[in-house]
Amino acid sequence: MLGVGIVGALSACSSAPSAAPPEPTAAPSLTTSPTASSSSAARVDWAQLRRHVQGTLARPGDPTYDTVRRLQNPRYDDQRPLGVLSVATADDVATGVRFAQDHDLPVALRSGGHSYPGWSGGGRPRALVIDCRPLDDVRLDGTTATVGAGASLAHVYGEVGRRGRAIAGGSCPTVGFSGLTLGGGVGVLTRALGLTCDAVRSMRVVTADGTLRTASDDKEPDLFWALRGGGGGHLGVVTSFDVETSVAPTLSTIYLAWPFSAAREVIEAWQQWAPGADDRLWSTLKALGGESHRGEPTLLLSGTWTGPASAFEGRLAGLLDHVPAPTSRVPHTRGYLDAMRAFAGSGAREAFAATSHVMYAPLDAAGIGDLLDRVHLAQDSGLKEAGISIDALGGRVRDLQPGDTAFVHREALATVQYTATFPPGSARDADAYVHGFRDAMLPHWGDHAYVNYADRTITDYRAAYFGDNADRLGRVRTTYDPEHFFTQPQGF
């Protein structure tokens, strides 16, 4: 979740047999030679790829190219991939993988297009983008949803929510289910239901050899382990997920605001309370400055409760009894789907910089002081909105052990985001702001980070994202992509 400006106001059915094709099936090579050629991109026979897929290929100069190549973050609008293959079927994915191998082309994998560092854009290096967005079918069979890799969160919530079911995920409507789930997936229902990846029962994935596999606890278990928290872009192209849904809960939400002068007390009390609160209560604490917060930075709590509405106030007492009275309090009780729509905001494109931490220990007085100093720095930065969001973990996240899936941060207290939105122009100041903030907090929070908020400047990223799971991820990579065909930065 990003800041207030980005997340808005604060902030299938059957798993039809055809959805799980017989496995493994390998796509045929499109060249006469089974070995990769050393052709340069300039000599690639793109017409050949077009002839072999049901989807569409957009190349520079084609009418749709400038639309389909764009990511969510406008700062990456200058990325010009070799082509964007908008796949219509899992076979198209396999064909695209094999074509890229035959022609020595790098690929970039794309679903929702929200990669923080823009790695799904295929611009650096110029790559063939395998764009899964058209694979957006969401179907419900009993309590299991089959979610196409290209589905956005809003589409997933809409399809399962209108049938009285829920999946825990993030709030931003345009975020792709794939990228979010492959890295873990945190959101307003995380403490009540677990991470998004925890509800996944199986996935279909095209691996580097062009084979469409099913990964589950029983089939390809190491691959299944790695794809639940290891992040997208490294091990294969997921084409669909089977996800266990929950009964859609009624959600009580609350937004609380305090004057910034109360920030020290509120942060101190919140960090002691939120990660250990009733599992049904999730909250995030935001301290945001910048042009959108003239006067003084904003201090805001957004809370979500899935228990009986009448009991919400009582649960909040664990925090409110220890802090000054909020100056603003906005409560709502809504059905799951209405609540998720309310969280969604506009989903409008806005340029931003971001990085992350994962918090394993509460801040002491010096840490809170450093945090407040950095929020104050946003005031004269020229940035639109910049600061920190701390999203509570705990609850059902702890039902699993750090080694049970690739998402290692089971015992952490919270995920932390540093974000800065900026007006059209250079990203330099925004990048400097978020990295300066993270650097200032390193002595307090160490070097842990969340792979879904990937940051190319984190040098020891294996340890930061994956901790003790990094070595096993490396072994899975060796098994499924020994030639390192998937070339995304920060590989394992």
Ligand SMILES: Cc1cc2nc3c(=O)[nH]c(=O)nc-3n(C[C@H](O)[C@H](O)[C@H](O)COP(=O)(O)OP(=O)(O)OC[C@H]3O[C@@H](n4cnc5c(N)ncnc54)[C@H](O)[C@@H]3O)c2cc1C
């Ligand atoms: C506005 C905004 C709000 C966010 N809110 C949340 C939140 O609430 N909770 C949370 O946990 N995260 C959140 N995130 C982070 C988000 O989960 C990650 O950025 C995620 O990787 C985005 O997935 P995507 O499919 O939209 O992006 P993409 O850019 O398409 O993909 C992200 C990564 O996954 C790879 N990938 C894409 N599709 C596939 C595929 N089919 N198979 C294999 N790899 C693939 C890409 O190569 C890339 O590395 C947010 C991000 C933004 C920008």
